Amino acid sequence: MEKLKQSYKDKLLNEDIMFTRITKKTTQKLYLSFVNFKVLFALSVVLTLIISIVVNNSSPLNPVKNTTQIGITTPQNQLAYAVVSVDINPSYELYIDIDDKVIEIIPLNDEAKTLTYEAYIGLPIQDAVEELIKNAQDAGFIDLTKTSPRTVIISMISYGVDGTKLVKDIQIKLRSSLFIDRSIKSYIIKATDEDQEKAKRENVSLGIYLLNDLIQNNGSPMSVQTFVSDLNNLELLEEYAETTTNVELVSVIQVLINELKRLNMDSSEFQNRLNTEGEDLEELIEDLKDSFESMGYKETSSNTSVDNEYEGHDVEDEEDEYEDHDDENEDESY
Amino acid sequence: MSQKNTELFETIYRATFNTISKYVYFKVAQLCDAEDIVQAIYIDFYNYIIKKNKKVENVQAYLTQMANHELSKYYKSKSELPITFSEDNLKILESIEDETDLEFEILNANDSNEVFDLVENLPVIDQKILGARFRFDMTFKDIAQLLSLSENTIKTRYYRALKELKKLYSNQKI
Numbered sequence: 001m002e003k004l005k006q007s008y009k010d011k012l013l014n015e016d017i018m019f020t021r022i023t024k025k026t027t028q029k030l031y032l033s034f035v036n037f038k039v040l041f042a043l044s045v046v047l048t049l050i051i052s053i054v055v056n057n058s059s060p061l062n063p064v065k066n067t068t069q070i071g072i073t074t075p076q077n078q079l080a081y082a083v084v085s086v087d088i089n090p091s092y093e094l095y096i097d098i099d100d101k102v103i104e105i106i107p108l109n110d111e112a113k114t115l116t117y118e119a120y121i122g123l124p125i126q127d128a129v130e131e132l133i134k135n136a137q138d139a140g141f142i143d144l145t146k147t148s149p150r151t152v153i154i155s156m157i158s159y160g161v162d163g164t165k166l167v168k169d170i171q172i173k174l175r176s177s178l179f180i181d182r183s184i185k186s187y188i189i190k191a192t193d194e195d196q197e198k199a200k201r202e203n204v205s206l207g208i209y210l211l212n213d214l215i216q217n218n219g220s221p222m223s224v225q226t227f228v229s230d231l232n233n234l235e236l237l238e239e240y241a242e243t244t245t246n247v248e249l250v251s252v253i254q255v256l257i258n259e260l261k262r263l264n265m266d267s268s269e270f271q272n273r274l275n276t277e278g279e280d281l282e283e284l285i286e287d288l289k290d291s292f293e294s295m296g297y298k299e300t301s302s303n304t305s306v307d308n309e310y311e312g313h314d315v316e317d318e319e320d321e322y323e324d325h326d327d328e329n330e331d332e333s334y
Numbered sequence: 335m336s337q338k339n340t341e342l343f344e345t346i347y348r349a350t351f352n353t354i355s356k357y358v359y360f361k362v363a364q365l366c367d368a369e370d371i372v373q374a375i376y377i378d379f380y381n382y383i384i385k386k387n388k389k390v391e392n393v394q395a396y397l398t399q400m401a402n403h404e405l406s407k408y409y410k411s412k413s414e415l416p417i418t419f420s421e422d423n424l425k426i427l428e429s430i431e432d433e434t435d436l437e438f439e440i441l442n443a444n445d446s447n448e449v450f451d452l453v454e455n456l457p458v459i460d461q462k463i464l465g466a467r468f469r470f471d472m473t474f475k476d477i478a479q480l481l482s483l484s485e486n487t488i489k490t491r492y493y494r495a496l497k498e499l500k501k502l503y504s505n506q507k508i
Binding site: 002003004005006007008009011012013015018019021022023025026246247250274275276277278279 | 340344347348351352355359361365368369372373376377380381398399402403405406407409440441442443446447449450464465468469
């Protein structure tokens with residue numbers, strides 16, 4: 001082969017070199033994850049022991065850390081790995097098992113007690129959250145006639161496991177929901193154990209505590225709707241909440257396209273747009289939802305599971321490569 | 335990587351790499367960006383599909399879709415538009431004599447690595463054409479189709495690029 005051609009093949013997008021780099025990166029990531037997990041595990045055990053010695057309070061609304069495993073004991077003595085607080089105005093606390101299924105739901109205020117919630121135990125967390133929001137919307141707790149922002153706060157603490165997958169699953173579910181009003185915007189906030197303790201101490205839900213803490217409100221706690229009625233607060237919330245990356249948006253689009261296909265509707269135009277580079281994904285989601293609305297479509301259950309290839313892009317445990325890549329597009333992010 | 339995952343990944347990688355890298359190569363101006371993007375695509379593919387034992391019906395199409403989204407993020411992060419070339423901007427003012435000799439001379443230069451390094455001094459369009467010819471073994475016709483230019487333009491640009499390379503190479507040797 002001519003020498004220059006060989007130089008090109010050696011240096012320009014060389015298949016073997018790149019393969020070595022990729023395998024190295026993925027192996028490195030696994031190794032780092034393993035080290036991180038070991039450190040996290042050791043810290044969690046130490047922290048759990050300390051907390052169990054210092055705190056000896058097991059009232060139903062003040063769960064105790066389990067002393068032998070990573071996780072938290074629920075008010076009904078089950079082992080949970082994450083707590084998700086949903087603040088609409090009705091506020092709920094949902095306890096999740098290792099498979100991200102809801103094992104317990106605690107209504108945190110009187111409004112919450114008036115609505116159905118027990119039926120959602122056993123559902124995947126994202127489906128349960130969607131049902132709770134839909135219920136509150138249908139019961140008129142979210143005033144759709146007002147022009148002020150309609151907001152739902154979802155705050156989350158995970159115990160010994162990375163909650164990134166939970167966040168992504170909930171984001172995708174809510175954005176692709178066809179029966180939660182499109183004007184309702186959900187924000188997901190990751191919280192800490194300390195936040196939870198403080199929220200309990202102040203006798204407010206985790207979401208309400210986080211919002212008030214965000215603006216350092218020392219007066220009586222603001223409700224979600226009061227908080228977001230101030231645009232400065234809303235702006236602050238936008239910055240503070242978990243962002244939705246393009247990967248999640250693509251998953252949302254794929255869910256909606258698959259739903260169109262399931263209904264034997266033509267989805268080719270949307271699929272083509274999804275495949276077109278530079279396409280505005282947010283706009284595409286809105287157009288897809290328009291098309292469902294124009295045919296008067298309403299899902300009968302939020303539990304419709306629509307398989308799609310991009311569902312595989314949920315982020316698992318210790319990994320968050322896509323997000324890293326979004327931020328930096330750098331090798332080191334892996 | 336587990337042994338089974340490694341083998342599956344390698345099979346897919348080897349089967350698709352050339353197409354995906356060629357696709358990305360022609361969409362970005364800088365070579366290093368193309369490499370970063372291709373690498374990111376396969377790392378993501380490994381993490382989100384192979385590692386989780388997900389099934390994808392059409393791997394090639396799926397990877398192309400991933401490439402589109404990586405490229406879209408890239409354009410956004412760099413505030414750039416996809417590269418395009420038009421005939422109007424590529425006026426050819428000269429014809430090249432002794433094309434075959436010139437090609438032979440450049441292709442067989444003793445310091446081919448040095449010649450390769452000089453390519454980055456050429457206009458992007460010419461870099462793309464040389465890469466297409468030497469790395470991806472593409473015909474003038476295929477390159478013309480891919481870049482939406484006439485075959486004649488591609489051919490002329492190609493020889494002009496070789497001539498320019500020869501000049502740069504000679505200057506370096508002085």
